[in-house]
Amino acid sequence: MSVATPGTVRRPALGSRRRSRTDPLADALTSTRRVLLHYRHSPGLMAASLVVPVVMVVVFGYVFGSAMRVPGGNYREFLMPGLFAMVSVNGVMPTMVGAARDLDRGAADRIRSMPVSRFGVLLGTALADLLVSTVVLALLAVVGLLVGWQAHRGFGDALAGFGLLLLFRFVMTWLGTCLGLAAGREEVAGQLAILTFPIGMVTNTFVPTGGLPGWLRVIAEWNPISSVVAGARQLFGNPAGSGQGWPLHHPVAATLLWSALLIAVCGPLAVRSYQQHGR
Amino acid sequence: MSREHLAVRAQGLTKRYGKTHALAGLDLAVPAGTVYGLLGPNGAGKTTAVRILATLAAPDQGSATVAGYDVVTEAEQVRRSIGLAGQHAAVDEGITGRENLQLVGRFHHLGAREARRRSAELLERFGLAQVADRLVRTYSGGQRRRLDLIACLVTSPPVLFLDEPTTGLDPRSRGEIWDAVRELTGTGTTVLLTTQYLDEADRLADQVLVIGQGRAIADGPPDRLKASIGARVEVAVGNVAELPAAARVLAALTGGEPQTDADRLLVSVVSLPGCEVSLPRLVRALDEDGVAARDVALRTPTLDDVFLALTGDAGPGAGISDAGISDAGVGDAAVGDAGVAAEVAA
Numbered sequence: 196m197s198v199a200t201p202g203t204v205r206r207p208a209l210g211s212r213r214r215s216r217t218d219p220l221a222d223a224l225t226s227t228r229r230v231l232l233h234y235r236h237s238p239g240l241m242a243a244s245l246v247v248p249v250v251m252v253v254v255f256g257y258v259f260g261s262a263m264r265v266p267g268g269n270y271r272e273f274l275m276p277g278l279f280a281m282v283s284v285n286g287v288m289p290t291m292v293g294a295a296r297d298l299d300r301g302a303a304d305r306i307r308s309m310p311v312s313r314f315g316v317l318l319g320t321a322l323a324d325l326l327v328s329t330v331v332l333a334l335l336a337v338v339g340l341l342v343g344w345q346a347h348r349g350f351g352d353a354l355a356g357f358g359l360l361l362l363f364r365f366v367m368t369w370l371g372t373c374l375g376l377a378a379g380r381e382e383v384a385g386q387l388a389i390l391t392f393p394i395g396m397v398t399n400t401f402v403p404t405g406g407l408p409g410w411l412r413v414i415a416e417w418n419p420i421s422s423v424v425a426g427a428r429q430l431f432g433n434p435a436g437s438g439q440g441w442p443l444h445h446p447v448a449a450t451l452l453w454s455a456l457l458i459a460v461c462g463p464l465a466v467r468s469y470q471q472h473g474r
Numbered sequence: 475m476s477r478e479h480l481a482v483r484a485q486g487l488t489k490r491y492g493k494t495h496a497l498a499g500l501d502l503a504v505p506a507g508t509v510y511g512l513l514g515p516n517g518a519g520k521t522t523a524v525r526i527l528a529t530l531a532a533p534d535q536g537s538a539t540v541a542g543y544d545v546v547t548e549a550e551q552v553r554r555s556i557g558l559a560g561q562h563a564a565v566d567e568g569i570t571g572r573e574n575l576q577l578v579g580r581f582h583h584l585g586a587r588e589a590r591r592r593s594a595e596l597l598e599r600f601g602l603a604q605v606a607d608r609l610v611r612t613y614s615g616g617q618r619r620r621l622d623l624i625a626c627l628v629t630s631p632p633v634l635f636l637d638e639p640t641t642g643l644d645p646r647s648r649g650e651i652w653d654a655v656r657e658l659t660g661t662g663t664t665v666l667l668t669t670q671y672l673d674e675a676d677r678l679a680d681q682v683l684v685i686g687q688g689r690a691i692a693d694g695p696p697d698r699l700k701a702s703i704g705a706r707v708e709v710a711v712g713n714v715a716e717l718p719a720a721a722r723v724l725a726a727l728t729g730g731e732p733q734t735d736a737d738r739l740l741v742s743v744v745s746l747p748g749c750e751v752s753l754p755r756l757v758r759a760l761d762e763d764g765v766a767a768r769d770v771a772l773r774t775p776t777l778d779d780v781f782l783a784l785t786g787d788a789g790p791g792a793g794i795s796d797a798g799i800s801d802a803g804v805g806d807a808a809v810g811d812a813g814v815a816a817e818v819a820a
Contacts, residue, residue, distance in 0.1 A: 217550065218583060221580075221583060222581065225577060225580040225581050228577065228580070229566070229569075229577050232568075232569045232573050232577075233566070233568045233569055236568055236569055236570075236609055237568060300564050300567075301561070301564030302564055302565075302566055304525075304530055304558070304564075305558065305564060305565070305578075305625070306581065307529075307530060308528045308529065308530060308553060308556065308557075308558040309553055309578070309581045309582060310550055310553040310554045310581075310582065310583075311553075311581050473525065473530055473531055474530070474531045474532050
């Protein structure tokens with residue numbers, strides 16, 4: 196047992212003790228690296244987010260699709276933009292669970308005990324989600340090409356279409372982070388995430404909204420996911436199906452507005468909740 | 475003691491979660507370069523205190539400084555000065571040990587090369603080089619805790635908080651963590667560690683603060699603490715009929731009030747301070763009264779004993795002690811130089 200020998204406290208070399216600054220961008224890159232490392236060691240995670248849409252291609256594109264007729268073209272051309280959007284929307288689930296797990300298992304505490312920008316950490320997660328979804332979307336686009344889907348309006352519009360889908364994936368990250376941090380526990384977040392399915396179904400993803408009963412039609416037409424799907428169909432030049440209401444007539448603008456609104460609400464909420472959790 | 479000689483200082487910390495008073499006015503002062511043990515049962519407020527000092531929680535009242543920086547108004551500087559490990563600061567399971575350390579280095583803005591160099595050095599030094607590139611979820615409990623511990627050493631912070639670093643570990647892994655902590659303290663690092671085990675505080679800490687229900691109950695060097703409590707004596711007998719006789723012998727020798735456990739055929743007592751009990755005398759006395767003891771042991775008092783001695787009640791943690799004859803593995807590891815265990819042929 197050593198005897199207590201009081202010394203002076205070593206101060207870490209950081210210059211002045213005036214207001215300190217964090218480096219959100221550097222922290223974001225580290226945070227991105229952290230998420231991507233998890234993906235690298237669990238390739239199954241990425242495969243899983245590809246499997247659902249591919250199964251949907253078969254189930255809806257060929258099984259249900261054999262009896263589906265949409266005005267203005269082939270059902271699978273109508274379907275693919277919906278499945279692209281599904282990649283963006285379903286991304287909310289791993290994001291939610293990941294955010295809650297970090298709180299639950301103490302990773303968030305370790306990170307927050309370091310001199311890191313809270314915003315930077317969350318931004319990094321969002322960037323990582325975006326990169327992963329870009330890969331999944333690219334693979335799904337190849338599947339789409341194999342089953343006869345095409346972008347008909349040229350390279351620029353096609354790029355804009357994928358840009359719109361990725362923008363929405365970015366929005367979903369902030370929403371998912373917000374909900375995951377609010378859930379606080381991994382299992383709760385997992386159960387909450389299942390709600391994504393009904394919300395993703397009451398849309399124009401699989402069928403045009405025109406045939407839905409009145410009240411459900413209004414919900415589906417104002418569902419932000421419908422705007423994204425319609426926006427992608429427009430930019431890819433795929434059949435739009437019947438649909439009414441302002442969002443479906445101006446789907447790209449509606450998507451941009453929804454995105455701005457959701458980020459403006461969920462972004463600050465997520466950062467605040469990450470800062471304050473457990474305080 | 476002047477402010478710059480204190481690595482950690484807290485005054486009148488209070489914290490409520492709903493109706494629970496996690497901290498009810500806690501003061502503490504940790505001299506730089508020492509190991510300070512915060513000893514208490516579950517729910518005593520140890521973790522809350524560490525969370526406040528590590529800037530993860532804000533106190534309702536009171537103030538605290540770490541390395542001279544205020545934990546509320548200068549949180550960023552505090553974070554540059556500390557490392558946090560233990561039950562509430564976990565490493566990532568889905569990536570490798572090396573990657574975990576490198577990420578910590580990057581979050582501290584060490585630069586990629588320095589983060590790599592430092593990680594490799596720590597993994598080597600603390601015996602994890604072999605498993606460095608395996609996923610953490612494949613690690614043993616002891617390896618995980620060691621990784622957890624060295625993750626907060628990547629930047630060599632002057633102050634370390636270790637929140638129950640060995641809770642739930644087997645005796646061998648616990649010994650490994652103890653060795654690692656001792657190695658750190660040789661380098662002038664200040665360590666504040668929380669624990670439920672008196673023997674752990676005894677082994678590692680220069681000063682111990684016993685806390686219960688958010689308040690300080692006693693403090694001082696562990697030797698003084700132990701001396702104020704006495705030793706724990708346990709006798710295991712062959713059959714139930716011998717229990718009363720064993721209890722009588724123990725009461726007479728130690729001056730304490732023996733507890734009888736009929737299921738485990740065990741009589742235990744904490745001797746009063748000053749009533750030194752020697753094993754040979756105890757064994758002789760038992761023999762003279764016709765008690766055929768299966769096992770006789772002098773042990774470090776458990777946390778329950780400490781609470782009983784210091785507060786006069788059984789303590790909020792009754793039942794958490796694990797230094798007993800029935801789990802001899804942990805018990806034997808827990809016997810420090812103050813305790814002697816002896817097998818007695820019945």
